[in-house]
Amino acid sequence: MDKQPVLLCSRLFQKRRQADVTLSRTVLAWTETEKSRKRRTGISSFSGKAHSQAVQVCELVTVHKAEEDWTRRRKKKAKQVAELYPHAFTVSYVRRTQQHRWRCADVTFRCTSLALCERWIHVINERLSLLSNRPKSLLVYINPYGGKRRGKHIYEQKVAPLFQHACISTDVIVTEHANHARDHLKTEANLDKYDGVVCVGGDGMFSEILHGLATRTQTDHGVDQNQQDAELVPCSLRIGIIPAGSTDCICFATVGTNDPVTSALHIIVGDSQPMDVCSVHHDDTFLSYSVSLLGYGFYGDVQTDSERKRWLGPARYDLSGVKTFLNHNHYEGTISFLPAENHMGNPRDKLLCRSGCSVCQRGPPVKEQQWQLSEKKKTETDDGSGWSVVRGKFLAINAASMSCACPRSPKGLSPSAHLADGTTDLILVRRCSRLDFLKHLLRHTNKDDQFDHSFVEVHRVKKFRFQPWLQEPGSLEDLSEATKKTGFAPICSGQTPCSYSKAQSSWTCDGEILCHADIQVSVRCGLVRLFARGIEEQQPQQCVLDDPGPLSAPDPGQQHVD
Numbered sequence: 122m123d124k125q126p127v128l129l130c131s132r133l134f135q136k137r138r139q140a141d142v143t144l145s146r147t148v149l150a151w152t153e154t155e156k157s158r159k160r161r162t163g164i165s166s167f168s169g170k171a172h173s174q175a176v177q178v179c180e181l182v183t184v185h186k187a188e189e190d191w192t193r194r195r196k197k198k199a200k201q202v203a204e205l206y207p208h209a210f211t212v213s214y215v216r217r218t219q220q221h222r223w224r225c226a227d228v229t230f231r232c233t234s235l236a237l238c239e240r241w242i243h244v245i246n247e248r249l250s251l252l253s254n255r256p257k258s259l260l261v262y263i264n265p266y267g268g269k270r271r272g273k274h275i276y277e278q279k280v281a282p283l284f285q286h287a288c289i290s291t292d293v294i295v296t297e298h299a300n301h302a303r304d305h306l307k308t309e310a311n312l313d314k315y316d317g318v319v320c321v322g323g324d325g326m327f328s329e330i331l332h333g334l335a336t337r338t339q340t341d342h343g344v345d346q347n348q349q350d351a352e353l354v355p356c357s358l359r360i361g362i363i364p365a366g367s368t369d370c371i372c373f374a375t376v377g378t379n380d381p382v383t384s385a386l387h388i389i390v391g392d393s394q395p396m397d398v399c400s401v402h403h404d405d406t407f408l409s410y411s412v413s414l415l416g417y418g419f420y421g422d423v424q425t426d427s428e429r430k431r432w433l434g435p436a437r438y439d440l441s442g443v444k445t446f447l448n449h450n451h452y453e454g455t456i457s458f459l460p461a462e463n464h465m466g467n468p469r470d471k472l473l474c475r476s477g478c479s480v481c482q483r484g485p486p487v488k489e490q491q492w493q494l495s496e497k498k499k500t501e502t503d504d505g506s507g508w509s510v511v512r513g514k515f516l517a518i519n520a521a522s523m524s525c526a527c528p529r530s531p532k533g534l535s536p537s538a539h540l541a542d543g544t545t546d547l548i549l550v551r552r553c554s555r556l557d558f559l560k561h562l563l564r565h566t567n568k569d570d571q572f573d574h575s576f577v578e579v580h581r582v583k584k585f586r587f588q589p590w591l592q593e594p595g596s597l598e599d600l601s602e603a604t605k606k607t608g609f610a611p612i613c614s615g616q617t618p619c620s621y622s623k624a625q626s627s628w629t630c631d632g633e634i635l636c637h638a639d640i641q642v643s644v645r646c647g648l649v650r651l652f653a654r655g656i657e658e659q660q661p662q663q664c665v666l667d668d669p670g671p672l673s674a675p676d677p678g679q680q681h682v683d
């Protein structure tokens with residue numbers, strides 16, 4: 122129940138009902154009057170609960186004078202109402218539907234006088250103008266070739282009208298080549314004009330935007346990204362993602378659904394979700410940033426193979442996934458990692474990262490720069506003081522800085538990973554039989570624990586390094602002869618580990634292939650913010666209050682009862 126003082130309160134008409142409408146600082150609520158209800162239902166002594174609805178002011182999209190269509194034929198009753206209450210205003214607001222999807226709903230209130238109607242519009246607009254986190258001006262990049270090549274259409278049909286409705290101005294750039302958006306952000310774009318950047322595309326396109334913004338921010342602040350221990354400056358502009366790619370895991374894992382309208386509404390209401398960003402180096406060379414999956418072995422090979430099949434659209438991943446699975450390559454190397462502190466939880470603790478996540482709010486115990494300095498001393502010695510080392514033969518090495526939930530795997534690669542805790546979940550899948558690997562993969566699609574296998578280990582870490590083992594010449598002969606003929610590595614049946622070692626795989630980094638296998642990775646807590654709020658815990662109904670009880674006394678100076 123809203124205990125805030127009432128700013129405005131009037132008896133208005135909503136649909137064919139008379140309603141008491143109230144606005145407090147944070148809530149717009151309307152309740153059908155008892156008289157109206159009795160008249161409508163025909164029940165004279167009404168003992169049931171009043172049917173009220175309420176919307177948070179921060180989830181209102183806009184308010185405007187209702188456009189009346191006087192040419193429309195109306196029922197007699199509706200005509201009478203329109204005559205008695207000739208002035209109307211419409212409030213658009215966020216309505217939650219199933220599976221974390223949001224829609225823009227409208228409610229129209231009719232008033233007896235123009236002055237009252239305008240007063241309502243004015244007061245609601247005044248409240249909206251106080252919401253300083255809402256963007257007014259956005260720079261939009263559309264990848265016309267992402268996913269099913271529908272980015273432009275999706276933006277024009279579903280998103281642009283909503284931005285216009287919410288009075289957000291936009292500059293739109295349809296990219297003409299790969300890295301167009303990244304380079305434009307890095308050097309050309311006048312970022313002072315904007316409150317955020319919107320990316321229409323998939324994870325690869327998001328990666329471009331992230332690189333453009335993060336690099337621009339470091340350049341502007343004189344930070345050298347090539348230095349592994351440089352303290353990176355957080356990006357001031359938030360990024361919105363309109364999903365129009367093949368996997369769209371960054372959108373799915375931060376919003377709970379891949380739906381352009383939902384994402385547009387999260388942008389409009391000015392949500393803000395900080396996100397961990399991994400910086401990836403090869404010695405003193407900065408390679409890349411990553412927010413979702415850094416994957417070597419299985420996912421790296423899927424990505425490399427799928428690039429050749431781009432023309433297939435999202436289906437390329439199914440084909441490459443099957444091919445890579447059948448190839449069953451394993452890779453040898455050494456992983457060293459710096460585990461996160463115990464209070465940051467662990468990847469198997471089943472504490473899911475949800476909107477307002479308490480683990481993310483705990484954050485790292487000391488400032489990033491401080492731990493970077495202290496850890497630097499440890500890395501110099503690398504004598505086990507903090508760092509752990511694992512050597513072996515792996516089918517996959519994955520670092521998931523967030524759950525990486527996506528429609529293919531609704532709980533994700535690491536279901537309990539956190540969006541902004543300053544850690545990444547390092548998943549090591551050792552060499553095992555095809556059958557076991559298949560069981561592990563299948564568990565990404567159901568409720569079973571994909572880490573509950575003897576050949577899988579998972580660690581929550583702040584930093585890690587990977588050093589591939591270089592293959593001795595000649596050891597690839599068997600594999601290369603077999604694969605030359607069939608395109609696949611030979612399949613062996615049964616439970617025995619039967620996999621073939623190629624010299625090296627590649628790292629996939631948010632869907633982009635890195636040019637080095639030997640990498641060093643550091644997690645930067647909350648380096649970038651998205652127009653998102655994390656996945657909401659449960660799907661609250663649109664605050665349908667059955668019994669709001671008495672509202673707190675209206676401020677007499679501002680009360681308007683008609």
Ligand SMILES: CCCCCCCCCCCCC/C=C/[C@@H](O)[C@H](COP(=O)(O)O)NC(=O)CCCCC
Pocket residue numbers: 323324325326366367368369370413414420423424438439442525527529530533534562563565566629630631632633
């Ligand atoms: C036999 C059943 C196998 C089921 C395996 C399901 C596991 C799926 C986990 C997917 C995690 C995806 C993490 C995100 C990766 C994206 O960054 C990347 C690029 O996305 P985009 O730019 O939008 O194309 N997508 C992938 O790497 C797809 C992996 C698909 C693996 C089959």
Ligand SMILES: Nc1ncnc2c1ncn2[C@@H]1O[C@H](COP(=O)(O)OP(=O)(O)O)[C@@H](O)[C@H]1O
Pocket residue numbers: 263264265266267268269295296297298299300301321322323324325326327329365366367368369434435632633
């Ligand atoms: N106009 C363009 N032409 C070709 N490639 C582009 C263009 N704009 C962006 N790209 C690149 O397309 C790649 C895939 O984009 P993305 O939107 O992630 O789609 P998908 O999810 O299908 O991979 C990214 O690497 C991005 O750099």
Ligand SMILES: [Ca+2]
Pocket residue numbers: 397521522523538539540541542543544545
């Ligand atoms: Ca994280």
